[in-house]
Amino acid sequence: MKAGTSAILQYLTAFLLVFLISWHMALRFPPVYGVESFPETLSPEVLYKEISTSWLLLSLLLVATVLHGINGIRTMLLEWNASDSWRLLVNGASLLAAVVLCAIGIHTIVAVVPP
Amino acid sequence: MKAQKNRLGVLGSFKLMGANLRDNPERVAFLMHRITGIILVGFIFAHIISTNSLARNGWEHWMAVEVEHLRTLNPISLAFFIAMGAAVFHGLNGIRLLLVEALALWIGRPEKPKPPYVAPSLKGFQRRAIYAVFALWLIIWAAIGYVMFLW
Amino acid sequence: MPVDLKAVTRRPPETVKIWVRRFHPEKGATWWQSYEVKTHRGMTVLDALLKIKAETDHTLVFRYSCRMGVCGSCGLVVNGEPRLSCQTQIAEKATQEKPEIRLEPLYNFPVLRDLLTDFSEFFEKHRKVRPYLIRLDKEERENPKLEYEQRPEELEEYYEYTLCISCGLCAAACPVYASNPKFLGPHALAQAYRYLADSRDEGWRLRLEELDEDGSAYRCHFAASCSYVCPKVVDPAGAIQRLRRALLTYKFRLFRKRTAKPVEPMKEAKPTVPLPPEAEPIEGVDLSALEREEALIPKQKLLED
Numbered sequence: 001m002k003a004g005t006s007a008i009l010q011y012l013t014a015f016l017l018v019f020l021i022s023w024h025m026a027l028r029f030p031p032v033y034g035v036e037s038f039p040e041t042l043s044p045e046v047l048y049k050e051i052s053t054s055w056l057l058l059s060l061l062l063v064a065t066v067l068h069g070i071n072g073i074r075t076m077l078l079e080w081n082a083s084d085s086w087r088l089l090v091n092g093a094s095l096l097a098a099v100v101l102c103a104i105g106i107h108t109i110v111a112v113v114p115p
Numbered sequence: 116m117k118a119q120k121n122r123l124g125v126l127g128s129f130k131l132m133g134a135n136l137r138d139n140p141e142r143v144a145f146l147m148h149r150i151t152g153i154i155l156v157g158f159i160f161a162h163i164i165s166t167n168s169l170a171r172n173g174w175e176h177w178m179a180v181e182v183e184h185l186r187t188l189n190p191i192s193l194a195f196f197i198a199m200g201a202a203v204f205h206g207l208n209g210i211r212l213l214l215v216e217a218l219a220l221w222i223g224r225p226e227k228p229k230p231p232y233v234a235p236s237l238k239g240f241q242r243r244a245i246y247a248v249f250a251l252w253l254i255i256w257a258a259i260g261y262v263m264f265l266w
Numbered sequence: 267m268p269v270d271l272k273a274v275t276r277r278p279p280e281t282v283k284i285w286v287r288r289f290h291p292e293k294g295a296t297w298w299q300s301y302e303v304k305t306h307r308g309m310t311v312l313d314a315l316l317k318i319k320a321e322t323d324h325t326l327v328f329r330y331s332c333r334m335g336v337c338g339s340c341g342l343v344v345n346g347e348p349r350l351s352c353q354t355q356i357a358e359k360a361t362q363e364k365p366e367i368r369l370e371p372l373y374n375f376p377v378l379r380d381l382l383t384d385f386s387e388f389f390e391k392h393r394k395v396r397p398y399l400i401r402l403d404k405e406e407r408e409n410p411k412l413e414y415e416q417r418p419e420e421l422e423e424y425y426e427y428t429l430c431i432s433c434g435l436c437a438a439a440c441p442v443y444a445s446n447p448k449f450l451g452p453h454a455l456a457q458a459y460r461y462l463a464d465s466r467d468e469g470w471r472l473r474l475e476e477l478d479e480d481g482s483a484y485r486c487h488f489a490a491s492c493s494y495v496c497p498k499v500v501d502p503a504g505a506i507q508r509l510r511r512a513l514l515t516y517k518f519r520l521f522r523k524r525t526a527k528p529v530e531p532m533k534e535a536k537p538t539v540p541l542p543p544e545a546e547p548i549e550g551v552d553l554s555a556l557e558r559e560e561a562l563i564p565k566q567k568l569l570e571d
Contacts, residue, residue, distance in 0.1 A: 121373060
């Protein structure tokens with residue numbers, strides 16, 4: 001991937017994540033659901049409703065986070081060593097990690113059953 | 116005759132932290148952005164895999180194991196709390212970096228040097244934004260700690 | 267860099283212990299050596315090194331030239347911070363409680379001997395960004411007739427970056443330059459932006475295509491240490507952010523730039539502006555003779571051939 005494309009990907013996902021993660025974290029604020037404490041917002045009823053209504057936002061959040069995180073770590077690792085074999089290794093491992101993490105996350109969203 | 120390599124490498128980022136905190140907070144923010152980024156990638160791995168137990172083990176296991184850890188102060192909830200702090204800092208500083216790096220805002224205009232000889236990008240609004248980022252970060256992190264442990 | 271302007275008026279400690287990180291290329295040995303130097307008011311680190319070289323140890327090697335912060339060859343790391351040794355007062359770094367100064371060769375540059383560092387990679391990277399004006403018209407490039415027109419505000423866009431003296435302090439301070447050998451460095455990227463922003467330059471398409479690669483502005487993460495240590499307030503960090511904005515806008519095909527043309531030759535000779543009537547000549551000066559004198563640039567040269 002060209003350095004410019006990678007940078008644009010990083011900036012676009014960063015822009016998205018600012019909103020998505022604020023939303024994701026704000027939902028754990030107890031008064032949002034009118035419950036007593038923070039762990040109550042993780043109860044089955046609340047969580048199932050959240051996943052089934054906003055699955056699209058959650059999967060967007062998942063993909064954006066994984067791309068932004070893995071791409072960031074990849075850039076840092078590529079700084080260490082300039083050799084081609086290292087480059088290939090890091091790029092391959094990043095792609096694999098991104099695919100695996102996305103798959104696990106999507107599995108969580110798809111396979112969750114009503115409580 | 117052989118020249119001596121003198122590259123500082125990754126650890127070079129940690130040079131002169133005391134002076135940097137006073138005169139060059141951009142560098143401290145840079146370093147903390149990297150460190151919080153690494154923490155967050157670790158957290159995302161753990162978070163995606165642990166929430167997957169919803170799909171694998173069902174709700175009872177979820178309530179009994181995953182959520183139970185967050186009810187009290189223990190190493191796992193503490194790690195969660197640290198990751199939240201990292202996320203808040205990374206996000207707030209990330210907003211500043213988006214404006215500074217991608218759009219080149221907040222770094223002043225090029226000018227002719229005049230006393231006291233401080234570069235325009237260090238005098239620009241981004242410097243005040245850094246102080247705001249640090250202040251907001253501590254406030255929001257404290258609020259998260261309150262919600263997590265004391266609510 | 268915030269320079270302590272009062273330091274020159276302070277009296278430094280009577281004697282200062284100067285620690286130098288030395289390197290001997292034949293033996294391959296590195297060691298710290300200390301020298302006691304008697305100081306005087308206004309003594310710089312370079313003065314102290316010259317004194318050591320003259321009086322104590324003539325084997326100590328360092329580079330210097332102008333001794334007044336113009337040539338940029340005496341860069342050193344003083345107490346862990348890259349500085350020009352000629353611009354650093356002893357009184358600024360050594361206190362009465364701790365009369366010690368630690369000198370190291372510039373970080374991130376190969377050390378040839380003692381405090382002498384090798385700048386070839388640094389200048390190679392400078393060369394890579396084409397630090398010269400590019401004009402597309404070959405005839406005009408080979409046989410230029412007149413200067414290019416440029417507005418004052420267009421000059422201001424890049425003037426700051428022309429002050430660079432290539433001292434290498436920015437590269438020594440940059441945390442990315444320290445870990446990434448491919449990174450072009452603050453100095454080269456600031457110069458790349460200096461020519462990109464120059465309205466007389468027409469090679470922006472070539473420059474932006476060449477700079478859209480790994481190791482260019484994208485690797486900068488705005489630690490801004492380069493701008494902090496720069497002795498000439500060139501602000502490389504600001505230049506790199508502007509360069510990156512140019513690269514990103516170019517990627518989206520939004521980059522626009524007005525390029526200057528050579529000024530139009532004068533169509534006819536204008537009459538000389540007469541002296542105001544109230545002007546009184548200095549005694550012994552014949553004004554009418556002065557007006558008849560040939561101008562430094564002959565009028566004929568300004569006219570079209």
